[in-house]
Amino acid sequence: MSIDVHSQGATGSGTGGGTAPAAVRGRARRRIDWGRYHTWAVLAWLFAPIVFMIVFSFNDPAGRHNITWQGFTLRWYQNAFAHTELNEAMLNSVSIALLSMVIAGGLGTLLGLALGRFDFRGKQLTNLVMFAAISAPEVVLGAALLSTFLMMNVTTGYWTTVIAHVMFCVSFVAITVRARVITLDPRLEEAARDLGAGPWDTFRLVTLPMLFPAIMAGGLLAFALSIDDYIITSFVSGDVTTFPLWIWGATRVGIPPQVNVMGTLLFAVGLLLAVVNIAMARRRATAKD
Amino acid sequence: MAPTSTTQPEAPEAGAAPAAGPAISLAGVVKSFRAGSETVRAVDGVDLEIERGEFFSLLGPSGCGKTTTMRVIAGFEDPTEGVVRLDGRDVTGVAANHRDVNMVFQSYALFPHMSVADNVAFGLRRKRVPKAEVTRRVGRILDLVELGHRARHRPSQLSGGQQQRVALARALVNEPSALLLDEPLGALDLKLRQSMQVELKRIQREVGITFVYVTHDQGEALTMSDRIAVMNNGVVEQLGVPAEIYERPATRFVADFIGTSNLVRGVVRAATGDLWKVEVADGATALAAELPGTVTTGSHIHLTVRPEKVRIGTDQPEGEVSRVPGTVAETVYMGAATHYQVDIGGGEEITVYQQNASGSTLVAARGERVWLSWRPEHSYALPS
Numbered sequence: 137m138s139i140d141v142h143s144q145g146a147t148g149s150g151t152g153g154g155t156a157p158a159a160v161r162g163r164a165r166r167r168i169d170w171g172r173y174h175t176w177a178v179l180a181w182l183f184a185p186i187v188f189m190i191v192f193s194f195n196d197p198a199g200r201h202n203i204t205w206q207g208f209t210l211r212w213y214q215n216a217f218a219h220t221e222l223n224e225a226m227l228n229s230v231s232i233a234l235l236s237m238v239i240a241g242g243l244g245t246l247l248g249l250a251l252g253r254f255d256f257r258g259k260q261l262t263n264l265v266m267f268a269a270i271s272a273p274e275v276v277l278g279a280a281l282l283s284t285f286l287m288m289n290v291t292t293g294y295w296t297t298v299i300a301h302v303m304f305c306v307s308f309v310a311i312t313v314r315a316r317v318i319t320l321d322p323r324l325e326e327a328a329r330d331l332g333a334g335p336w337d338t339f340r341l342v343t344l345p346m347l348f349p350a351i352m353a354g355g356l357l358a359f360a361l362s363i364d365d366y367i368i369t370s371f372v373s374g375d376v377t378t379f380p381l382w383i384w385g386a387t388r389v390g391i392p393p394q395v396n397v398m399g400t401l402l403f404a405v406g407l408l409l410a411v412v413n414i415a416m417a418r419r420r421a422t423a424k425d
Numbered sequence: 426m427a428p429t430s431t432t433q434p435e436a437p438e439a440g441a442a443p444a445a446g447p448a449i450s451l452a453g454v455v456k457s458f459r460a461g462s463e464t465v466r467a468v469d470g471v472d473l474e475i476e477r478g479e480f481f482s483l484l485g486p487s488g489c490g491k492t493t494t495m496r497v498i499a500g501f502e503d504p505t506e507g508v509v510r511l512d513g514r515d516v517t518g519v520a521a522n523h524r525d526v527n528m529v530f531q532s533y534a535l536f537p538h539m540s541v542a543d544n545v546a547f548g549l550r551r552k553r554v555p556k557a558e559v560t561r562r563v564g565r566i567l568d569l570v571e572l573g574h575r576a577r578h579r580p581s582q583l584s585g586g587q588q589q590r591v592a593l594a595r596a597l598v599n600e601p602s603a604l605l606l607d608e609p610l611g612a613l614d615l616k617l618r619q620s621m622q623v624e625l626k627r628i629q630r631e632v633g634i635t636f637v638y639v640t641h642d643q644g645e646a647l648t649m650s651d652r653i654a655v656m657n658n659g660v661v662e663q664l665g666v667p668a669e670i671y672e673r674p675a676t677r678f679v680a681d682f683i684g685t686s687n688l689v690r691g692v693v694r695a696a697t698g699d700l701w702k703v704e705v706a707d708g709a710t711a712l713a714a715e716l717p718g719t720v721t722t723g724s725h726i727h728l729t730v731r732p733e734k735v736r737i738g739t740d741q742p743e744g745e746v747s748r749v750p751g752t753v754a755e756t757v758y759m760g761a762a763t764h765y766q767v768d769i770g771g772g773e774e775i776t777v778y779q780q781n782a783s784g785s786t787l788v789a790a791r792g793e794r795v796w797l798s799w800r801p802e803h804s805y806a807l808p809s
Contacts, residue, residue: 332551
């Protein structure tokens with residue numbers, strides 16, 4: 137598009153010359169600039185905080201506050217796990233996120249299968265509840281969960297946090313899997329049945345592998361949602377501290393650079409997974425042996 | 426073939442698989458679907474006996490019930506009424522995975538996450554065939570369809586024709602008592618379709634398995650089949666060998682659906698010897714060798730005659746033939762043949778295919794008077 141506008145402007149000034157109104161040319165030029173730079177502007181806007189986080193994981197701050205650049209050091213990487221409390225919080229976050237991923241992944245897959253394949257009573261209601269869980273404000277969900285746990289006399293802590301995370305993650309997995317189920321060719325399962333596979337073998341050997349990318353995507357989404365959840369967790373975690381909760385608590389006394397280190401490591405692992413995923417997809421697409 | 430299933434309750438009359446008798450038999454099969462408030466009878470009382478080793482086609486327009494009939498045989502649909510027997514064994518209500526038939530789907534339905542070899546081995550592995558034998562049989566069948574060098578590839582890396590052959594191999598490797606093919610060549614282009622027709626026929630001869638072939642392509646059905654069942658509106662309109670279906674269509678639908686047919690209205694006048702005189706158009710006389718049982722003098726009928734069976738000339742023909750005068754309404758030069766549309770009066774037209782065997786000589790130009798003639802045995806009377 138930007139090329140079209142540009143060539144139009146060029147021919148305009150080339151043939152019409154002096155008669156072309158300056159205002160039109162000015163507008164055309166401004167649009168060209170936007171076309172060329174706004175992608176980069178958006179990307180910069182998106183990645184600035186991350187770049188900031190990574191850069192300051194190498195900072196050597198003078199005081200307790202890691203907010204002005206003082207000098208380069210690898211110190212924080214050498215003792216990344218020096219804060220016992222921070223380590224514990226991180227460990228909690230990772231284990232809760234893994235549990236949420238597995239449990240929400242399993243439940244969400246079954247839910248997505250049912251919603252994508254079968255007509256049953258309460259299907260519309262289930263859809264409604266799922267979208268409600270996604271769109272309801274987290275503060276409301278957190279407060280509601282807390283009062284539910286209190287009413288049921290459940291002591292809040294690690295497991296109530298897991299339950300809460302599974303609750304808000306399961307809808308995302310279910311929706312991802314349902315989308316895949318709907319587009320699945322029913323003939324594939326018929327072919328498996330035709331070739332002698334019973335219902336379980338058909339599911340295990342054909343349906344599940346076909347759904348696997350969607351389950352994986354949903355599971356990773358669940359992991360990402362869980363590991364950085366603050367609002368709901370703050371209501372239901374009781375004595376247990378997670379990574380986001382610990383950082384929030386630390387802001388008052390100054391965030392140690394180890395937080396940046398861990399954040400950077402998390403980001404690196406995520407990036408690595410994404411790259412591996414893309415590489416594998418590309419290899420699958422082009423492999424010819 | 427050996428019976429594969431022991432888990433199903435035996436039907437009362439089923440003993441050990443008998444050697445004689447049809448491979449597949451359908452008796453009074455009805456399949457109705459609920460579409461909103463009304464019930465649609467997709468298959469409306471079909472009786473079929475398909476012989477062992479036969480190439481049998483179910484031919485008809487889309488929506489005629491041919492695919493549903495096949496799905497009833499495969500076990501994907503339970504018939505609303507009627508009985509399905511495979512090798513004499515009642516399999517009505519038996520699940521698809523317990524039936525000794527395999528299907529080739531129109532969309533191939535190859536498992537995209539498996540290699541070609543794994544796709545083909547799928548059925549054998551379900552039957553717990555020993556590993557070495559699986560490898561041997563998969564290799565042999567891939568050689569048969571000339572895809573041995575593609576065993577390690579994914580289906581998505583193959584061309585349409587190759588995928589089609591994998592689908593065929595995946596079904597054939599199980600050595601089923603019958604192979605069901607649902608418009609398997611529908612997705613291929615014309616050239617490939619023609620070479621695959623020959624290929625399919627060769628494979629069927631080599632393995633000797635019963636083929637049930639669903640198609641809407643009459644040319645495909647005529648060239649490949651031992652017998653054809655022409656279906657329309659859920660019933661079998663005619664069942665017979667290809668020549669019979671083509672030469673002697675039993676109903677107006679079959680005459681119309683298979684090839685090009687002239688249908689001329691007429692009134693039965695009298696019998697002279699073995700031949701019936703039929704008055705057509707504006708008083709011309711056509712001869713018919715046979716009439717349907719219910720037809721007598723004075724009955725209104727339709728006469729059918731294939732365009733290539735009609736002779737066209739400027740002189741009045743001699744002998745015991747149908748003689749119909751007319752005016753050439755249109756001529757179309759087709760290379761190998763010339764097609765004439767001849768107006769015979771009474772609002773009726775007859776199409777004539779004339780081979781251009783000795784040059785492209787035009788028998789008659791547009792607007793000229795001509796005589797049409799055909800032998801009595803080439804036209805059949807169908808009740809109006």
